[in-house]
């Protein structure tokens with residue numbers, strides 16, 4: 001039987017792409033907020049004996065998390081064979097340790113909650129810094145899709161003589177992959193973060209970059225301060241305005257305008273978080289990972 005795909009409000013386009021890629025059936029999840037702020041969730045399809053895939057991009061996660069957990073638990077309660085989460089952007093991965101005394105390690109708690117109601121989780125480029133895999137915190141099977149191949153294809157087709165640049169050491173993992181796929185050199189900047197919006201970035205060695213078009217790549221663009229500082233350090237050494245590519249377009253508050261004002265050649269993101277800058281789709285690799293998870297859990 002075809003998988004049934006539900007989505008949270010705002011994720012229509014991604015869900016529609018998944019429906020097509022998986023030849024699945026689309027179904028409606030009704031979400032109502034009572035005057036007191038509580039949520040009512042209703043699955044408008046018979047889920048008995050079906051594989052249910054809930055699509056939810058988890059930017060701004062606090063408002064979405066409870067309805068998502070309610071929907072997943074309801075699907076299971078109503079007889080779904082398996083309930084999978086397709087979260088193109090997965091929230092709560094950056095707090096992967098107690099940075100200050102008394103802080104909650106939210107990555108662990110959030111993963112534990114999700115694992116109580118879902119049978120499997122698929123996401124794109126999870127922000128794994130001190131964790132090596134999602135399996136360290138999720139108690140159900142997971143698939144982490146890489147956006148590097150689709151980004152590399154875009155870079156190879158659209159940028160002449162590119163050099164890929166990551167704004168910090170963490171970004172080396174995906175910058176290196178994109179560089180390999182695009183058959184281009186790469187380098188990584190040095191970053192010091194002093195606060196949410198206080199970031200300093202510097203370019204160590206520029207000798208290999210002359211005559212090339214810089215392409216900045218990062219996984220998350222949130223306040224955009226990292227990207228903005230990276231643009232400045234690339235310009236300081238006389239390189240042309242960079243193409244800026246972010247995987248997850250979080251763009252908090254004025255971040256997108258601030259980034260455009262910093263003078264990039266263009267700004268482009270993957271479609272993991274709906275945004276005007278989306279231009280590279282990860283629907284196909286995410287659909288393949290969902291299919292893989294379905295097949296693995298059927299055996």
Ligand SMILES: O=P(O)(O)OC[C@H]1O[C@@H](O)[C@H](O)[C@@H]1O
Nearest residue numbers: 218220221222223224225226
């Ligand atoms: O500088 P903003 O956009 O706020 O934050 C994004 C950066 O913070 C890191 O965790 C991400 O990997 C990225 O480098």
